[in-house]
Amino acid sequence: MARAVAEELARRGNALDLAGRDLEDMERTAADLAIRYEVQARAISFDALDLKSHISFAQKVLTESGPTLEGVILLFGTMTDQKEAEQDFHQAEMMIAANYTGAASILGYFANAFEARNSGVIVGVSSVAGDRGRQSNYIYGSAKGALSLYLQGLRNRLFHSGVRVITVKPGFVDTAMTYGLKLPPIVAPPGRVARDICKAIDGRADVIYTPFFWRYIMLIIQHIPEFVFKRLKL
Secondary structure (H helix, E strand, C coil): CHHHHHHHHHHCCCCEEEEECCHHHHHHHHHHHHHHHCCCEEEEECCCCCHHHHHHHHHHHHHHHHHHCCEEEECCCCCCCHHHHHHCHHHHHHHHHHHHHHHHHHHHHHHHHHHHHCCCEEEEECCHHHCCCCCCCHHHHHHHHHHHHHHHHHHHHHHHHCCEEEEEEECCECCHHHCCCCCCCCCECHHHHHHHHHHHHHCCCCEEEECCCHHHHHHHHHCCCHHHHCCCCC
16 A cells, blocks of 8 residues: 555655665665656665654654655554454554554654644554454554544644644555455555545545545444444454
């Protein structure tokens, strides 16, 4: 999904800093985008779980990009097997750390910088899984739910300084994270989600579901009474 978003932004002529753990993969993607779309693109090493490194990473990006840095898109996460995480809290801890703690840590640095200059856009990709706890993935969902709340609060805080914070809630997307899972026949291609994210940046919405119909699916799921919901195999 991250690669699809980067490609969509490059197609629009945006210069990009691509950050991730696999630096070689980031460098290949950056080189490809630079050649195909004639934009500036570079790769930077980043590990969401290495919280101590976040401040130096943020300082590097902010120093080298300066005022040309228009926004940050947080697009990382991990989902391990729910049953295994139920039996081994270390796996649950890693899932929570990657999907929430790491996200809140790195976004905090950029939020402070954008607030100080009164401009910028922060896009956080959460998940529909965070809208209601389901027995099949409540550990992953709880981390994404926490991220959604964090983004909501951050949006309220930064509104007064002119900084936008957008929450993106994808449904099922055809990515490496969902490979091999039994999914319903409404799986979206990454390109569809990428286009929706870029439209959200251009628009005014605070929260988007992608594809759009997930807003209505989750509206129904959120309103199922608890005494009924706990009997469902969801």
